[in-house]
Amino acid sequence: MPEIKSILVTGANGQLGRSLRGIESLYPQFQFIFTDREELDLCELDNVTDYFKQNRFDLIINCAAYTAVDKAEKEPELADAINHRAVKQLAEIAKSQNTILIHISTDYVFDGTNYKPYIETDLTNPQSIYGISKLAGERAMQAISPKGMIIRTSWVYSEFGSNFVKTMLKLGQEREQLNVIFDQVGSPTYAKDLAQKIMRIIEANSESWCIAEGDNQKELPIYHFSNEGVCSWYDFVKVIFEMTGINCIVNPIETKDYATPATRPHYSLLNKAKIKHDYDLVIPYWKDSLKECLLALQENQIR
Secondary structure, three states, X not given: OOOOOEEEXXXXXXXXXXXXXXXXXXXXXXXXXXXXXXXXXOOOHHHHHHHHHHOOOOEEEEOOOOOOOOHHHXXXXXXXXXXXXXXXXXXXXXXXXXXXXXXXXXXXXXXXXXXXXXXXXXXXXXXXXXXXXXXXXXXXXXXXXXXXXXXXXXXEEOOOOOOHHHHHHHHHHHOOEEEEEOOOEEOOEEHHHHHHHXXXXXXXXXXXXXXXXXXXXXXXXXXXXXXEOOEEHHHHHHHHHHHHOOOOEEXXXXXXXXXXXXXXXXXXXXXXXXXXXXXXXXXXXXXXXXXXXXXXXXXXXXX
């Protein structure tokens, strides 16, 4: 495995992409290239081919995704183009150019009927267009099997862009009370934590994800990552308001009382034992990471 020097980050204006940009200066040994739709539109297959004919990288972190879960129910072709066909093309390019590909996937590949945290080999059964498109991307990448890995994550939030934490902060300041679902359970993921762990994995350059060439290829690994702990969306909002002193009443409601176009998993807690073991990771507790994010929002007033 040659030394990794250049890293392409797709979806650079998303939460994970911006979190990676935020820690770029900590890794002067790498040359980061950040691209978003303006520089590299993954829906335009010919343009992607041309881009990689002109540019080569040692590693790609694919943060680009169609993540509008409810909107995807009306835009299945667009969701598939970004979450499936673009991943397939990136995997083919990575394979042909001997480039490592780290692809980010989701807990929505599961149906949420489990009773214990999902491990990587558990049966997938997505219940939404978004989940179906993300699983199709996973399977396409696995079939091509470039060097790299798939990392599934859940409930991502950050200081950047639109996300659940920022939406709740806004609504909590505007309204006297909110109804929030209590029967969907999982674990939040602070995008900065995921970005830091991805960089640790890259630095480790472990054989567990550097697949040998030729006939000795190993199966493409899948890992699960979120912050430690478990909560419902209701619990999540209660803690957000407690930490920020927002005086808004939070009422717990059931999923059936809040209809959405897309079906969401009731239970999507991810078991992180594999990634912790393989890379000796210590993962922060979700409340600690939430506090860090809220402090960053207050201090920097990032919007």
